[in-house]
Amino acid sequence: MKKSTILALAALVLGVAASTAFAAKDRLIVADQYDVTSMDPIGHNDVPSSRCCFELYDTLIFRDNQNVVTPGLAESWEFVSPTEIKFVLRKGVKFHNGEELKAEDVAFTLMRATTDKGAKIRSYSQDVKDVKVLDDYSFVIELKAPNSSFFNSLTHSWASILNKKAVEAAGDNYGTLAAPPVGTGPFKFLSWQKNDKYELERFDGFWGEAPKYQYLEVRSIPEANNRTIELETKGVDIAFPIAVNDLNRVKDNPELVLQQVPAVNVTYLGFDTVKAPFDNVVVRRAVNAAIDSIGMHKVVYEKLGKNGSVPRAIVPAGLPYSIANDQPEHVQDQELAKKLLAESGIDLNKTYQIWTNERKERQDMAQIIQGMLAEVGMKTEIKVLEWGAYLNGLQEKNHDMFILGWSTSVPDPNFAMSGLLETNAGSNYTFFSNAAFDAAMDKGRKTLDGPERAAVYKEAQEILLDQCPQVYLHSDDNCVGTQKYVKGFEVGANDTYNFRTVYFED
Structure with missing residues (x-):
């Protein structure tokens, strides 16, 4: 046999072996x-837990990376009225325990999310009034009021469908x-x-x-x-x-x-707005003025490339009704920061905490912010916590300032702000409460897409820029x-x- 033929056969055998090895990788x-933090879809509102839930559960509808909605557990749907959506389920879908999926499971799942158990995801479920079961495979979701954001929210992990029998047997566990x-x-x-x-x-x-x-x-x-x-x-x-x-x-x-x-998220420095001195908007504005977010971004994220940026509004520029592109770049003004601190009456002899978790970039930013605040007379210390302890500590209001991120998992401006900053939102770790902002958010959900909805969300974003519950630091890739x-x-x-x-x- 020719040498070339032998080599060709050897290469073929090796190729088959390699392909077989990858095919066998299990x-x-x-x-x-x-x-x-939890494998209960309404027991959390963090991204790692959502990732897990998307493998364990299914939602009624799916959304791909191009934001196209496709059938999930529901094979079809119909908007019966401005407050009613009728769904028809696939037949023969099995839960992991062998039970068949029925409309009763869906009704149980969605109504459970409206109870106190769903506090962390309230911004998604708050407008659900009832789920009417028509038969084993069809049902109607009834909303309290028209909600332009709700349908898309059914692609979020909060709406992962549970087995009623399994949940009731498990109880709080x-x-x-x-x-x-x-x-x-x-x-x-x-x-x-x-x-x-x-x-x-x-x-x-x-x-x-x-x-x-x-x-x-x-x-x-x-x-x-x-x-x-x-x-x-x-x-x-x-x-x-x-x-x-x-x-x-x-x-x-x-x-x-x-x-x-490029991602639709915002990394921010948040304040506990119900605790002195950060209950004073003048102090929050002073901290905002003291921080050179552009310079810090260049230092911390210099290798990220052109896609990384400093947000100019809480609604990412890639989402509808964002006013980010209409805002000027943030400019550090240390003299203004000193002036505002003097006006506020803050005790500059005290040391204030900046909390963060283990993520390296956030620790780097915390150190840079610490230095910038020192330059205007504020003393701070940095506290780094493990992820679960970090989220628990934020809920318990033990912090002064903290660095965290928010990902808009549903491509609608409501979800860029609602779960993060409305008064009773489950992830509102700033504890910001503003009646005008809450009213704007409520109106925005009830308004159909168009100029009026754009105006409402413009108002909401401008309130946040004025009241400064957060300092925007970075938009990730x-x-x-x-x-x-x-x-x-x-x-x-x-x-x-x-x-x-x-x-x-x-």
């Missing part, structure tokens, strides 16, 4: 920055280690080691296209460098977020792929690293990623 390993979750999603619960990892297993009774792999393992790795090392050494298949200092390491590695997409053999994974502006479609190929 576990997708993901490195996330944080652990989930549902979604915890004591009572694991039961959904209709492509993966079922396997294990959860808190602050370490959770594991899901493919559900063979899934109604849709089955995942190409058997197990999904998501590890929580807070340290950015460690996530990148795990990616480089093939300890994980997908890692996020990739820190700005590590972008080139991933980009220049021929074995890896970097996906970088979603930066995700993957092994080059990972296919079918697409990063969009929304950072609740979809692992269902992943497969492995050399």
Whole structure:
């Protein structure tokens, strides 16, 4: 046999072997920055938990990275009136416990979200009045008033459909280690080691296209460098977020792929607006004037590229009715900051806390802000907390200032502001309460898309710029690293990623 023929056959055999090896890979390993806080869809309002819920559960409708709505558990829907939406469910959909999905499960799920158990996601469920079951596979959602934002919100994890029987049996323990979750999603619960990892297993009774792999393992790795090392050494298949200092390491590695997409989120410095001295808007404006957010962005995010920016309004520029592009760039004014602090009567002998979590960029920003505030006479100390403890501490009002992010998971201006800043919102860690703002938000939901709705949301954003419950610091890119053999994974502006479609190929 000719040498060339032997080599060709060898290459063919090796190629088949490699393809077979990837086909046999049965576990997708993901490195996330944080652990989930709850597997109950209404027991949280944080992105890592939402990611988990999107694998365990399904929603009535889905939305892709191009914001196109497609059928989910519902095969069709009809807007019966301005306050009523009729849905027809797919037949034969099974929960992980073998029960068939019925309209009664949907009614139970959505009405449960309107109770005190749903406090963290109230901005999504607050206008649900009733869910009327017509038969086993059809029902009508009745709203308290017309709501232009509601339908799209059904793509959010808050509307993940639960099995009534499983939830009632679990009681208050549902979604915890004591009572694991039961959904209709492509993966079922396997294990959860808190602050370490959770594991899901493919559900063979899934109604849709089955995942190409058997197990999904998501590890929580807070340290950015460690996530990148795990990616480089093939300890994980997908890692996020990739820190700005590590972008080139991933980009220049021929074995890896970097996906970088502008996100619809805002990183901000928030104040506890009900506690002195930050209950005084003059103090909040002084801190805003003291911070050189543009300069800080260049220092902390210099490697991020042109897509990173300092937001000029809370509604990201890519969303409808944002006024961000109409606002001037933020300009540091230390003399104004000193003047406002003097007017406010703040005690500059006290030391005020800046809270943040383990994310490196946020710690870097906290240190820079600390230095800038020192230059105008404010003494601060930085407190870094683990993710779960951080969120719990914010809810308990133990902070002065804090750095956090908000992702607009539903592409509507209502959800860029409502859950974050309305008086009773579950993620309102500033505890900001402003009657004019609340009224504008309520009116915006009830107003059809058009000039009137634009004017209402313009007013709401201007109130926030004036009252300054937050200082806008950064708008992220979603930066995700993957092994080059990972296919079918697409990063969009929304950072609740979809692992269902992943497969492995050399």
